[in-house]
Amino acid sequence: MDFEVTYTEEQQQFRREVRAWLETNVPADVQRTPTSPEDNYQRYLELRAFGRKLGAKGWLYPTAPAKYGGGGLDVDYAIILEEEVDRLDLSLPPYYDSGGRLGSASILVWGTEEQRQAFLPAIYHGEVRTWQLLTEPGAGSDLAGVRTTTAVRDGDEYVIKGQKIFVGSDNGADRIWLIACTAPNGRRHENLSWFMIDANLPGISMQPMELMGTGGEGGTDSGVKQTVFFDDVRVPAFALVGGENKGWTVATTHLELEHGGGGRIGRNRVWDRLLRYCQETKRDGVPLTQQPDVRDSLADIYIKTEITRLFGLRNFYLTYARKAKSYEGPQLSYYRKTAGLWMTGAILEMVGPAALTTDPTWGSSAGFLETQQRNGIVSVHPGGTTDIQRVQMARRIGIGRSTREKAGTVHGAEA
Amino acid sequence: MDLALTESQELLRSTARSFMEREAPVDVIVGLQKVESSLAPDLWKKAAQLGWLGIVVPTEYGGSGDQLSDAAVLYEEIGRGPLPGPFFSSGVLGALTVLEGATEEQRRRILPRVASGERVLTVAITEPNTSWGPTGVTLAPQGRNGSYVLNGTKLFVADATSATDLVVAVRTGDGPTDVSLLHVDARARGVTARRLPGFVSWQCEVTFDNVEVPATALLGGAQRGWAALDRALERALPLLCAYIVGGCQAVYEKSVAYAQSRVQFGVPIGRFQRVQDHVIRLVNHLDSARWATWEALWKLDTGRPAAASVHMAKAVASEAYPEACNAAHEVHAGMGVLVEYGLAAHTQMSRTLFNYLGDPRWHKRRMADALEW
Structure with a gap:
């Protein structure tokens, strides 16, 4: 057994390159504890800007396939990147983006080639921040029991109605993905569908939930989650990943990751x-x-x-x-x-x-x-x-x- | 990074497992429980032929000089029994103590016969009302005509009733670690070994009544005993932990199989979340012990500083085994306490190894010292 990654000279050279790059590119004092809501937002913007710089080098999602805008790096290089970022008390991505991390994994496994090309580069480049929407007022631990949020096919679109809770953090998102019920009378695990959509579509509104503390799986450092309301939100059918009523299968991938896998x-x-x-x-x-x-x-x-x-x-x-x-x-x-x-x-x-x-x-x-x-x-x-x-x-x-x-x-x- | 066993380790594992299934099935383990000596002569000979007794003894002293992580694969399999007998006390702790503490001449004389199984060592450290540290060693030999005379008692000496040779830690000075090691014939006049009765597995009392041993019995130099023992323990403890991991693994497998097959209220009891919780508690202890042990082994085999990891592994494993057995008893209820079922042998062994060579708290404190907090 070997409990450590051993590095080649080439990899050590990569480490030196990363360290030097981080020294010039990590925003000053970005690890601070925000002093006010304005400062919290300011810090978020600094981290997003830093994320885009990492993304341009393929270092935001280092092991993601290069053909979709990821780093295409071997995991050994990704570990070096993670270690170097960790030394500075930061993570990859440097802001809460578990929706990007988990959602992109599901899209890679279950999306069509067209969907991968459409959705993944923006995530991997850090152009968008993504939130996952799973829990509803009536479906938390029994996630497969999602009923409140429904999606109905209407021509080339789906119409989404309903409500999700415990979403994201503060400072907003660009993209969201969700599971919604597409067959109210269908069998369990065969009645849900998985959608990747724009967070700013008409009919989507958000309301903050103040929590006793932080502690999301993705390491959000904010004590805020959101309630997200869908009021007849029209999304293109292209947003459906994995096929209608196949949402639970798509979810098994990100759930495995979220559960520590x-x-x-x-x-x-x-x-x-x-x-x-x-x-x-x-x-x-x-x-x-x-x-x-x-x-x-x-x-x-x-x-x-x-x-x-x-x-x-x-x-x-x-x-x-x-x-x-x-x-x-x-x-x-x-x-x-x-x-x-x-x-x-x-x-x-x-x-x-x-x-x-x-x-x-x-x-x-x-x-x-x-x-x-x-x-x-x-x-x-x-x-x-x-x-x-x-x-x-x-x-x-x-x-x-x-x-x-x-x-x-x-x-x-x-x- | 590679957390899988090597091919040769996989081979050793399957050889050892089929040996154990053939030679030491549950009825044999249960039968051995009441015997005064933990050593079953037939089994001992066969194990010696397989090279098990010299697995950590360097080749120049008649062993196979395997890495500790190879030996750990073997000790996991032995622990699944749990097969009693002085495999660890002679083949690991005894052998490593001689290797670390003895002169070259003494090593050449003693180790080949330990590796062949002809001689059986055990190390006597602690005493009535003392700890596992150097200050626990108070037995002080008297000098007479250039030899040593021993009078006193050593306690919780593993497998002493089957040992042919004792390595006895004795006090030879006033400094806390002024300890020396004496090589004593276990069959010499005045030496008495007695298996302690009760819910404890082959921990023995050894008394010395005017036992005279020659000056040549001193292993290595005077006052160097504790340092040698410390080095030997650092390498030996993870193999005791591996034995414990094997025990936890066996107890886990028994519990899963029982939860799948035992039907109550019309369903296998594993369907009940209360029962599942016991199995989950068990597997969490098992895996904690396993990975703490294997990381310590890896550090030792690769020459990294390992003291803190070794102490942590012993603390975690010592706690894990009794907890694993407790959880297994919850799954099995009445069936688990039937001696012939085999779980009870683990339960008793788990209590025994909780304290043996230092309890969890003792090792946690040594770990904190090693981490220099």
Whole structure:
């Protein structure tokens, strides 16, 4: 076994090139915590501009096929890019674009050649930011039970009506995709369709939902989600991906990714900051890291973050080597979420009420601990609750149903 | 990056698995549970012929000198039993302690016979009311005519009732790590090994009553024992973890099969989410132990600093095995506590290995030290 990617001299040269490029192109102070809604929007614009620069080089979606505007790079190069961006406390894409990441994966597997050419380049170049619309007031965990949002064929168009909730973040989107019911009397899993559409069509309106904290699967750092209303929105039939009533099949690809199937490599930023905080903060004149009870708690927290990292690495490898997966995707999601929630208690006990305040003097740096206290709870539910992850695991282990369920396809064909 | 086994590891796995299925099926494992000595002579000989006893012993000392990750594949298979016997205590911890601590002459004398299975080693470290650290070693030999005389007790010595040779950690100075290692004939006059009774698997008490050993019994140099033991443990512990991973894997497979086949209320019990939760808890512990162990093995085999990973692996695996067994008992209910079913052997082993060579908290604290927080 080899737990590390080993790099050739050519790849190391690429790393130097990336590092130098980032030094001149990352906007100054773009990692700041916004001080006002205006500053939040300003920062978003800076990140989008940076995203377009990355996109022009094929570095926004480095492994996406070059013929559709992606980087066409081997995964080893993508890892270098991710590592170099991560060093600067940024991600790829540098803003919340999980709709682009997940939606493009589904289009690659299930879209027609024409649809790939029409939809993918704008995503990969960073020209559009995309949100996914899945949950409805009456369909959350039971996503296949989507009924509120319907699409009816009318000539060369579909007419969409209904409502989606827990959508996106703040600062708006350019594109959205959704699953809508196209056969109200059809069989479960055979009655939904998947559409990629313009976010600014007539009849689409949005209303912010204020949340207790952030914590979307795609790493949104905003405490806002949207309710999206569709009032007889007319979309071209071309927007239908995968065929009418085939929406659930299209969704299995992005759901597998959203449930952790793609894995992750990279450091845990909360851990780094937590350790630094405990080294720099004293209790009764002694640094927290030298207090035996704190060391014990830190060890438990560290181990949870390490196991999360190892599960992420394993899933990354399985995807990277195009190996068949079973329960590993939802296992990562379940473990990460339950560990995060458990950590809120462990950190609160270890650090005390300083973990709860954003006060610049008495709280942690930029309130990162306060953020964790909120996020640990909020992130348990998006992208499939921990209970849903367990249902998935059981089916794939082969005990939840009479036949063992397979993991959704990420590439179109796994070994 | 490659997280798959190599071809030769796959081959070793299938050889070991068919050996285990043939030679150590459930009834054999269950039958061994009540025996005073964990070593089944027939099985031991066959394992020796397969090279299992010298798998980490370098070739110049009669072993096959495999990488630790190769040996881990074997130990996972042994752990699936869980096959008792001094495979780990002699073939890994004993052999590596001699390798790290002994003089060249002593290595040449001892290791080939360990690799062949002719001699069976075990290492005696902790004592009544002491820890697994160097300060836990208080047994101090008296000098007499250039030899050492031992009086006292070592506790929780694995497989001592089947050992022919003991490596005994003794205190020879006032500094915390002033520990030396003595090579003692387990059959010498005054040495008594007794398997501790109860819910514990082949952990023994060893008493020394005026046991005289010659000066040549000192392995390596005086006061160098703890450092040698520390180095040996760093490499040995991940193989104990691999044994635990094998145990967790077996318990997992048993639970899945049972959840699929046991029908209650008209359906296989795996259809119930409460039962699914037990299986999921189990597989999460299994995979935590597996990947923590394999990363530690990879670091050791590639010469990376590994202390923190090794301590983490032992902490995680020690916790995982009892939790995995608990979850399996929830799935199996009454069936699981029938001794002949075989789960109970894992349950008892999981409790035994929880503390053996340091419990989770002890290893977490060593991990924190290694990470220099």
